[in-house]
Amino acid sequence: MTADAAPANAGFASLDALVRPRSVAVIGASDEPARIGGRPIAYMKERGFHGEIWPVNPKRATVQGLTAFPSVEALPAAPDVAIIAVPAEHAIPTLDSLGKKGCRAVIVFSAGFAEMDAAGAEAQDRLTAVAKRHGIRLLGPNCLGVFNDSIRFYGTFTASFEKGWPVPGRIGVASQSGAYGTHVFAAALDRGLGMQVCITTGNEAEVALGDVLGWMAQAPEVDVICAYAEGIRESAQFIAALELARRNRKPIVMMKVGRSQLGGAAAQSHTASIAGDDAVTQAVLDEFGVVRARTTEEMLDIAYAASRRIYPARNTLGVLTVSGGAGVLISDAAEAAGIAMPPMPEAAQEKLRGLVPFCAPRNPVDCTAQVTNNLPLITEFAESVATDGGYTSILSFWSQTAAGRSVGPALHQQMRAIRAAHPDRLWVMSMLAPNKTADYEADGWVCFEDPSRAVTAIAAMGQYGASFAKAEQPRAAVPLPKVVLPETTPSEAVAKALLAEAGVPAVPEHACSDSEAAVAAAAQIGYPVVLKILSPDILHKSEIGGVLLDVANAEQVKQGFATLLDRARHHAPAARIEGVLVAKQIPTKGEGAAVEMALGVFRDPVFGPVAMVGLGGIFIEVLKDVAFRRCPFDTMEAERMVRSLRGFPLLDGARGRPKADVAALAKALSALSAFAAAAGPRLAGVDVNPLLVLPDGQGCFAADAVIELQAAR
């Protein structure tokens, strides 16, 4: 952790009482260990909670052998945390009593709120209001609760512990779904992964996923975070949590469902969640280096590998294999995962060829099954891969050889030594030797049967490393322009002027009220020019023939001016005509042509203004080839967005074109993002389409722009 992380941590620590309590009251406590109100008590009794358990039950003197209290009021003190396990209709008064007693952290198991119907949603609003009035951090309702095995606190009614108790380890789970959160826990347990903290947020009436992620980002109980989300409901805490986790070098691997349209529909029928726009969530996750898991298995693979806490900032993969075929397979997987596999230095290759004549020492380094006849060669190969190759991650493929009666022990001994000699590397073993895995893991190795899964996990470690390194670089804040939005939706000319002032250049143009002014303007701009009718009442100029291209000289400007006025009078007799716009004509065909881009901003209900960039026309409409980013962002980030487009080669000299002015495009995109951030919530959206990007050094120009404002409320 860096020193300046401390202040940001403070806010999230307000969840300490929820996750790390010294006293727990259970309202609706049951004497039956299998009932919802009985389970937390049964679990904590069995495992020895490091604190006091206060059952509340008006009908019993004892609950599961513990002294019971007849009411909240009768409790000996305000509990650090209270669990509400009573029917929904009693939850609100109970919460109020707890607040009055001084309790400031409550877990509500009770269902029947927003997940149910409109009346439930209303009840949930009242519940939230009571919590806020008392300053209570409230988890749920309709949640499966929390456990923190490090203090044997089980504020949950999950049945997962039937499978077994958590094993030591610092993987935390933060999940909006109780069933899924405990599914991950159970799957981790089957794999022997240490997942000791699990927090499920249910309906998120008060505590939301961001709070929980933030708590984990600052809690010593957690090194690695597995998160499950259906939709992000609030952004401030969520963003702060991602930022803090990154600063504290704690990787987050997230399963965000609702990626598909089908999934999106199911997510909405499942909860009262705003599913949000998946693309926006993806952009936010990318921003903070959160790796998105495609499957639960992948989530656990990544969390498992991350537990080694080796996150190379510039990840390279060296592969040592006894099977050439597996080497090719691994190379395919590495390319797909975007992880570099630079070749071994020539001299090292030469040396290895000297050891095993028909080895393939490039990378993958195929030492061939020959080494199993001369076992000390294994160390020579592995040492060369580590030292000569200098890879940050090393994947060692041995298949069932690692389980062999003769080779197995010798291999293990050598692998242990090589790993100990280079503890800074991420050492990953791919072998079919289930009964050897624990031994290798004890030596600090990460073990996968399937080499492709190993590659995915290794690639993720590099993504975390790169993101952590990025967070450490000092970054200047993006300066925001002063933006004064007009009262009503501005015309194209006003929109372009506003944007130009903010740093998004517009095509040079002049509004001219008479033909002489138009000729003068054209001369100043340079021929050819475009003429457009200028009227606040004519929105779709081209439909009435209101745009003239290729206007080449003064005579044509005069003629064109007259033609446009004629057409306007004829097609839109009632329109107020202000004159004609004379604009520079940017070539979009032939030598020196501009590339048409589309820039935009829209307002995401959770994350606020989000900017978009794409190549114009078919790229956006047919291929959905666009990049998104929360506003504002700097030009470096803008350029990264542009370069991420599949169609980027079109800007980069494909098909013999000159390279386009990507720097100017990035500057305009960043400026647009700053404009949107500065404009505030009245800005509904911006479309700059097309933005014409000229060859390198010649800039870019908005040829059209629309600014939309929120309807007045």
Place this chain on the structure above:
Amino acid sequence: MTADAAPANAGFASLDALVRPRSVAVIGASDEPARIGGRPIAYMKERGFHGEIWPVNPKRATVQGLTAFPSVEALPAAPDVAIIAVPAEHAIPTLDSLGKKGCRAVIVFSAGFAEMDAAGAEAQDRLTAVAKRHGIRLLGPNCLGVFNDSIRFYGTFTASFEKGWPVPGRIGVASQSGAYGTHVFAAALDRGLGMQVCITTGNEAEVALGDVLGWMAQAPEVDVICAYAEGIRESAQFIAALELARRNRKPIVMMKVGRSQLGGAAAQSHTASIAGDDAVTQAVLDEFGVVRARTTEEMLDIAYAASRRIYPARNTLGVLTVSGGAGVLISDAAEAAGIAMPPMPEAAQEKLRGLVPFCAPRNPVDCTAQVTNNLPLITEFAESVATDGGYTSILSFWSQTAAGRSVGPALHQQMRAIRAAHPDRLWVMSMLAPNKTADYEADGWVCFEDPSRAVTAIAAMGQYGASFAKAEQPRAAVPLPKVVLPETTPSEAVAKALLAEAGVPAVPEHACSDSEAAVAAAAQIGYPVVLKILSPDILHKSEIGGVLLDVANAEQVKQGFATLLDRARHHAPAARIEGVLVAKQIPTKGEGAAVEMALGVFRDPVFGPVAMVGLGGIFIEVLKDVAFRRCPFDTMEAERMVRSLRGFPLLDGARGRPKADVAALAKALSALSAFAAAAGPRLAGVDVNPLLVLPDGQGCFAADAVIELQAAR
């Protein structure tokens, strides 16, 4: 199997002696069970080979307790199969002796052939020649051999059996790599999958992967085939094998490595293989419904699910889940895998809501954890999903609930009954209950912990089903045109004429030697027209200004004719000028514009002529958005290729365009494929670029075409 499969099977049955021998000679037999020449004997002795074992060793009277023979000549008879485990330099004379003895199947373990160097490649050629002279089916050299556990035949020196012997089951492995083939076997064994036949082909001097696949396609020992390939070396047997496997409803799941550029490089350094073009291999696999696995784990998942032999021709997925979150996750995975999840009928949804008020019965059908309090509801839900929903595949998600002390047994009992009532469905369980898996499997369920892996496997079963169904439809052979290729590379006009004759229409045009003829031609074609200089010596017309567009009337034709002749004389004084080509000008902009496509054919060294189609310009060059297919193919297949393009919406009315004449395009593409198939090996390639596709009903026209011929040999 269908009755007419028999004749095609006959050829592949020639491998019977290799895989199903009654007598085995081991040349280079060792008394040491751990040595390469000792292992096959040790394995067969331990497990009781259903036949005779004849060790050949001139220095010993017995080998591992068996009578040894001093030479091949001394053998009591010709063995069904012989294993050559002697150094490379002795392999050829040994093979010759075996041939003379009458042996017709040989496995060569010996290394030191084409995988080594040029001298080795030459030795391999001699080995092959000896095998062919004797009519021997030769596996290897440099291969790990074969095993067929059903008769306890282990013609292999793999050390994999240290892990355990094969378990019963009918998954076969065909692998070019010995290490990878046995890796798959070992990984399968760890999962308890029955993989009793494994054939590794090594250097493929004679028997290649296609022969092995073909043998498995007709062998009763194998229901499901796992294949590993680095490069396909021959096509006839390979194609016949894929065809036969499909006809016999045996799914093939293939790991084809060398997908990446990196992988491709590694594959070439690893073996003497021609890696071939991965895209072409992919097209061939698609043609025959071979599913390509991305990872070994996925290969085994698919093979495991396929062992149930339920392959729905029109696959639909119904999901029954206790977790809404998992339901969303599964929906995402299903959409990504392209498997349909139609909703439950309204009435059924109503009924289920009556059973559990807050269930989500659409599909995924989330019965919620409520059912664990009222267990008979499980059957009601499952029965409704099967009967009302009518899904062909049903994924049932229970996470750790399935392992629960109370719920577990009741769930299992109900799931067993429901599966028994609907044995035609593919029933898949996703649960975290390792110790229950075997019970469910015994009842015919397929079990996966991870629901995403389950979805991938289910989707593959549907791909097989669709492919098997397609194979059963009668298909007319594609009629081939009569093609007479010219002696030398034809001009554009000749190329277009040849293609037009074969059914690829060219833009209407006339070669005119004088200005009057040009005017007459233009009048016939209709204005506007394009004029192009016509000369066998001017290949790049536009570079000398030799193309005039928008020629609108007779006067302009006359002027244009003169202009072109002037320009040709000026820029290419030595060129022979034949006149001017007058062609219909097809609009590519504005209303009624044509869509520019690119069609082509190239000759793959293994699979022969392969056709390609893509949208013109950036789509091909920047996005590599193209589809490939072996020639010839019918219009239905051609249309499928066109529809598979990412840019297909551009032909289908995107951006307010009229729909393009896709039927004409498909017809032209199919005709091009027939042309290429008929033209024979002298045809090196064809480029039709652009092919202009007009709006629906108006046809398509080749605007330019190049035919390349093989250089004379």
